[in-house]
Amino acid sequence: AQSVTQLDSQVPVFEEAPVELRCNYSSSVSVYLFWYVQYPNQGLQLLLKYLSGSTLVESINGFEAEFNKSQTSFHLRKPSVHISDTAEYFCAGGDNAGNMLTFGGGTRLMVKP
Amino acid sequence: EADIYQTPRYLVIGTGKKITLECSQTMGHDKMYWYQQDPGMELHLIHYSYGVNSTEKGDLSSESTVSRIRTEHFPLTLESARPSHTSQYLCASSSRAGTEAFFGQGTRLTVV
DSSP states (O other): OOEEEESOSEEEEETTOOEEEOEEEEOSSOEEEEEEEEOTTOOEEEEEEEOSSOSEEEOTTSOEEEEETTTTEEEEEESSOOGGGOEEEEEEEEESSSOOOEEOOOEEEEEEO | OOOEEEEOSEEEEOTTOOEEEEEEESSOOSEEEEEEEOTTSOOEEEEEEEETTEEEEOSSOOSOEEOOSBTTBOOEEESSOOGGGOEEEEEEEESSTTSOOEEOOOEEEEEO
């Protein structure tokens, strides 16, 4: 079964600074990896996903994540954050073996002016 | 655009009341899930279903029950609500287990 670990529970950062939210996974089968964002009192929204192909995936609002098989990582990055990026971010992993999607514990991104 | 809906969005009820949280999806997904989440905390899977008349308990023990009589509908019921049930409940669905899940907006339940 998969396990997904988000190494930081909170990441404070100043507006317009770069940010990296870390995610590591463990799996012995083919992996699908996802980043979700959750704003206060909302459900989770898919930010980006890796299923196969190019290891670098991008979202429409400037986030990107790179699938690194050798380091079993799928870190989320943004070169310049905005106040509106303040939210909870969840990394999740799945596979093609019929197992349930597994979520990390979440990272709270706090963007300060 | 995901089409999965939860009602109500917010609910405040008294101890001992019976409540049903509704979840519906229009994507024809076989797989549906209920998660419980305390504010700012991780998600805990409490129930899931792989199709009509199929329901299973998740990783976190819960006093709630679920039913799946129709593909699109996956309601969660608490027979007798208690303050310890105060939490946010998130419903999700997917076409296959292990692939992208679509989430509803959540129901924030407060039991007083």
